Amino acid sequence: DAKTTQPTSMDCAEGRAANLPCNHSTISGNEYVYWYRQIHSQGPQYIIHGLKNNETNEMASLIITEDRKSSTLILPHATLRDTAVYYCIVRVAGHNAGNNRKLIWGLGTSLAVNP
Amino acid sequence: DTAVSQTPKYLVTQMGNDKSIKCEQNLGHDTMYWYKQDSKKFLKIMFSYNNKELIINETVPNRFSPKSPDKAHLNLHINSLELGDSAVYFCASSQERGRVTDTQYFGPGTRLTVL
Numbered sequence: 001d002a003k004t005t006q007p008t009s010m011d012c013a014e015g016r017a018a019n020l021p022c023n024h025s026t027i028s029g030n031e032y033v034y035w036y037r038q039i040h041s042q043g044p045q046y047i048i049h050g051l052k053n054n055e056t057n058e059m060a061s062l063i064i065t066e067d068r069k070s071s072t073l074i075l076p077h078a079t080l081r082d083t084a085v086y087y088c089i090v091r092v093a094g095h096n097a098g099n100n101r102k103l104i105w106g107l108g109t110s111l112a113v114n115p
Numbered sequence: 116d117t118a119v120s121q122t123p124k125y126l127v128t129q130m131g132n133d134k135s136i137k138c139e140q141n142l143g144h145d146t147m148y149w150y151k152q153d154s155k156k157f158l159k160i161m162f163s164y165n166n167k168e169l170i171i172n173e174t175v176p177n178r179f180s181p182k183s184p185d186k187a188h189l190n191l192h193i194n195s196l197e198l199g200d201s202a203v204y205f206c207a208s209s210q211e212r213g214r215v216t217d218t219q220y221f222g223p224g225t226r227l228t229v230l
Contacts, residue, residue: 034218043119043205043221044158085156102171103219105158 003027004088009110012082018075020109022088025069031092033064034103035073037084044087047073078113085110118142119222121206127228128196135192136225138206146170147189148207148219149181158205164189165211196229203227 005023012018024033034049048055048062050071055062061074075082087108119140128134140147148171149161162181163171169181178194193200203224209217 038158041224043207043223044219046218046220049218087158102160102163104160107156 003031003090003104004106006086006088006106006109008107009112011112011114012075012078014080014113014115015077018078018082018111018113020073020075020086020088020111021070022073023070024088024090027068027090028092031090033062033068033071034089034091035060035062036087036089037082038087038108039081039084047086078111080113080115083111083113119206119208119220121204121222121225123225124223125226125228127230129230130196130198132196133192133194134196134227135190136204136206136227137188137190138222139188140206140208140220140222141187142208142210142220143187144208144210144220145186146209146211146217147183147186148209149189149191150205150207150221152203152205152224154202162189162191193227196227198229201227201229 032049032051035047036044038044048057048060050062050064064071085108087105089103091103122137146165148163150158151161152158161173161175164183166186167183180192182190203226205224206222207219209219
């Protein structure tokens with residue numbers, strides 16, 4: 001079972017920031033938070049990941065709470081092409097993680113960006 | 116250039132047939148995966164190979180047999196196809212060795228329909 005909970009769906013106006021929440025209250029100290037998205041009929045696409053600190057890249061920002069029990073993915077200026085299902089996943093990392101390194105996917109948040 | 120490619124994109128076949136799906140990655144990654152996404156959109160890992168060695172093998176019927184001729188290829192052969200095998204199958208790759216964390220890059224998917 002997935003170790004994260006996300007809202008089933010969200011709406012966002014084009015050009016506005018989209019803030020997608022994720023709860024991972026049972027996260028372990030060696031687990032990273034990953035975000036992927038899946039645009040309709042395509043393969044999942046990596047967005048960003050983090051451990052404790054906030055992270056930013058060209059696609060998005062990731063804000064992780066101090067207790068690491070939740071996080072928020074921020075798309076600063078959502079476009080119509082950002083309409084997709086967004087998955088928040090916690091995953092063990094490390095050289096000897098073995099089978100624990102697999103990604104366990106939930107149903108994600110279906111984000112609709114509206115014109 | 117396509118990073119992770121799969122063939123065919125669509126596959127329609129009769130129950131009881133045997134079919135194969137091919138996957139190739141040109142990213143130089145050492146780990147490849149097969150995922151199944153069912154009609155409810157759950158994405159579940161099936162297999163993972165690291166340098167041609169099977170490292171993840173989920174509870175998958177033994178009618179499914181992955182084959183990795185080299186680390187750039189991971190094919191999926193399915194014997195005696197059943198209606199319940201209808202799904203979208205995604206191949207992915209990542210670089211595990213020497214990394215604490217990694218991202219997985221997904222192919223475009225193969226939509227398998229069993230009649």
